[in-house]
Amino acid sequence: MSPDFNSVAKPYDYISRLVFGNALVESQVSLLNHIPGNSVILIVGGGTGWILEEICKIHSTGLKIVYVEVSSNMIAMARKRNIKQNSVSFIHKPVEEYNPNELFDIIITPFFFDLFVKKIVKKLFSHIDKSLKPQGLWLYTDFIPPKYQTKLWQKILLKSMYLFFGVLSQVEASSLVDMDYYFDKGYNLVTENWFYGKFIRSNIYKKQESKDLKNQPDCAE
Numbered sequence: 001m002s003p004d005f006n007s008v009a010k011p012y013d014y015i016s017r018l019v020f021g022n023a024l025v026e027s028q029v030s031l032l033n034h035i036p037g038n039s040v041i042l043i044v045g046g047g048t049g050w051i052l053e054e055i056c057k058i059h060s061t062g063l064k065i066v067y068v069e070v071s072s073n074m075i076a077m078a079r080k081r082n083i084k085q086n087s088v089s090f091i092h093k094p095v096e097e098y099n100p101n102e103l104f105d106i107i108i109t110p111f112f113f114d115l116f117v118k119k120i121v122k123k124l125f126s127h128i129d130k131s132l133k134p135q136g137l138w139l140y141t142d143f144i145p146p147k148y149q150t151k152l153w154q155k156i157l158l159k160s161m162y163l164f165f166g167v168l169s170q171v172e173a174s175s176l177v178d179m180d181y182y183f184d185k186g187y188n189l190v191t192e193n194w195f196y197g198k199f200i201r202s203n204i205y206k207k208q209e210s211k212d213l214k215n216q217p218d219c220a221e
Contacts, residue, residue, distance in 0.1 A: 012074075013048055019157075023196035028110050029054050030193050030202050031139045038062040039105040042131055044095045045069060045112040049078025052088060061085035066104075068095045096127050103133040110141045114176055115165075121177045129186070132207050138187065141202040145178040154199050 016024045028051055035041065037059050043051065046067055055063065063086040069075050075092050091098050107128060113121050132138060149155055158176070165171040183189070187205035194201055 013050065020196055020200075023200055024111070025050070027141050027193070027195040027200045027202045028108075028139075030195075031108075031141065031191075031204055032058055034137060034139070034191070034204055035059065035063075035106055039064075040102065041065045041106040041108065042100070042104040042128075043067050043108045043110075044128060045109065045115075046078060047071075047074050047110070049074070049081040051108070051110065052078060052081045052083055056082065056084045056086050059086065063087065065089070066091060066100065068093070068098050070094050096124060100131050104131050104136060105133060106137050106139065107132050108139040110139075112142070113179055114142050115171050115173055116177070117173050118177050121179075122182070125179075125182045129207075134207055134209060136207050137190070138183070138205040138207065139202075140179065140183070140205060141200065142179065143176055144199060144201050145176040145180075147178060148198070148201070151197070154197070157199070 032051075032055055035055065035058065039059075041055070041063060043065060046052070046069055049067070052065070052067070055065070061084060065083075065086060065088045067075075067078060067088055068091040069078065070093065072092055075090050079090060109128070113124070116124060143158060144154070149158070162171065162174050183203075183205050186209055187207055190204040190206050192201065192203045
């Protein structure tokens with residue numbers, strides 16, 4: 001079951017800034033200058049759509065963007081964003097039900113995989129991975145998995161977030177999956193940035209070759 005963010009769509013950005021200041025925004029924006037002009041971009045779980053405006057500040061024209069979001073309220077807010085002369089297609093469905101007829105130059109998954117349990121993450125990663133061209137870039141931003149959590153406040157804050165969104169948005173996950181396990185199988189790390197006391201990590205990965213994760217053993221946390 002996909003999480004339901006309709007009830008928190010309007011206050012979502014306010015809540016995130018109340019807790020994290022500008023860290024969630026800055027962590028995502030830090031990667032956007034790596035997007036080449038005239039790119040074909042897939043954004044998965046982009047929320048209220050503010051990231052569209054940030055991308056379009058860099059490239060005012062020439063981009064083809066597909067915006068996949070499961071929340072109808074989030075989609076409605078994203079549609080109102082200023083995309084300048086770029087093309088954006090809004091897809092209101094879970095990403096696992098979206099089967100594109102083309103490959104993408106760029107994939108962006110901002111704070112997406114933290115919503116799912118390990119067995120679902122494996123399926124989602126494999127599905128999304130197939131949509132990225134060889135040598136394409138994956139812009140990944142999320143909270144750090146347990147192996148990087150060295151401070152007590154990080155563990156407490158993460159637990160509180162899962163409790164909050166578990167009640168309001170039916171998020172089934174209760175811990176973070178180590179995404180290094182998946183990216184290490186077919187991607188090279190291009191750049192890595194840390195935010196909010198190293199609680200948030202923003203990475204860019206370059207796809208080297210297509211990998212089928214379906215039948216591989218899953219040892220991720």
